[in-house]
Amino acid sequence: MSRVEFVQMDHSWRSRYESLTSWTWPSSYAVDELAGLPLPFEWEHSVALADRQDGDRLAAEAAFHPFPDFAVPGGRLPANGLTSVAVQPTYRRQGLLRRMISRYLDMSIARGDALSVLLAQEYGIYGRFGYGHASDVVTLRIPHGTRLAAPRSITDRTDLGVDVDYVSPDRDAPFIHRVQRAQSRPGTPVRELPGFQHRALTSPPAPAQPLRILRVTCHDEPAAYALFNRSQDAGTSVAAVSDWNALGTAAEYTLWQTLLNQDLIDTVEARRVPADSVLTSLLPDPRATSPSLHDDLWARILDVPACLTARRYSADLDLALRINDPLIKANDGVWTLRVVNGTAEVSPATPGVSPDVSLSVAQLSAAYLGRPVLAQATRLGPSDDLVEHTPGSANLLHTALSWPELPGTTWGF
Structure with a gap:
């Protein structure tokens, strides 16, 4: 007979946390390798349930990232992002998710957060807890060499600089943070914690290709970035961009056009692209990109x-x-x-x-x-x-x- 109770995780739970996380979201890292990476959240920002009758086996877990200056239409507010929600298969259908969400909502309100956001792995899970489907994004597969249809007032800009390199967390985290902080699109969070930034900039283990970054500056100030890696897909070289941001039309045009001009790349897979982005408006033939629409943020008003x-x-x-x-x-x-x-x-x-x-x-x-x-x-x-x-x-x-x-x-x- 199980006896599942709330526990406060700390560093002694790291291996159990990573084990359940990698079970839920398969990783190319081994569990002990994951435990050696920076923790992307603070332990105090976690919720966990353990089975006291089974050696404190971790039955369910969740964590959240503080977003103290989350962008909303025309303003900002304190919010947080729920993440790493997982329940051991043995303990499913026992109400553990509802217990965790209830505890998490209480913690968020006590912190003074006004809004909760998350990215749902399955569409129908979180509506019962008051979350609503709050934004959409598209994925585009853009052929190499595509010329974006930008006016000369953008293409002739001479104040933008571009650099492409392998990612260096110490060098690139401050650059990315400045771009994210300056973005005003509603729904834009900012990675504030150093561990969160560092984890996002950690390349996957070999034989996967290392993570690369394209940086755009305007008058030597950060204006845009894209994190991408290259892979061979049935003989086709694909540059997959899953983390990016740009401040203004010219910076976004420069970001994507530079990626599309990279040698030895057949396709740029642009993920997490808002439907009204600069990129979607400049595509000469949107059909050629095989666009796919999917839900993005789910939001929950707390206050x-x-x-x-x-x-x-x-x-x-x-x-x-x-x-x-x-x-x-x-x-x-x-x-x-x-x-x-x-x-x-x-x-x-x-x-x-x-x-x-x-x-x-x-x-x-x-x-x-x-x-x-x-x-x-x-x-x-x-x-x-x-x-x-x-x-x-x-x-x-x-x-x-x-x-x-x-x-x-x-x-x-």
């Missing part, structure tokens, strides 16, 4: 007033919202949202006020970063996630929450 006042809005608004949140009672109720000149005031509604819209915290979270989903949900008719009481109110909320730049993150965590 309704903190989230709704941290961002800017695209239209004035005066609505009463009935937010249904069975897991965080402080969010559950009717809230008044008033927006004037893009700035919001949020307060609990006066008792007896009838809501204009009722929506689940998952539905509100899906729209919070600017993903245009509320109008479509309204057209589908009343549901557990959205009911419009005042005609037209859901479309007004949709318009106010929209943003000129779609949300998305260009690197994973």
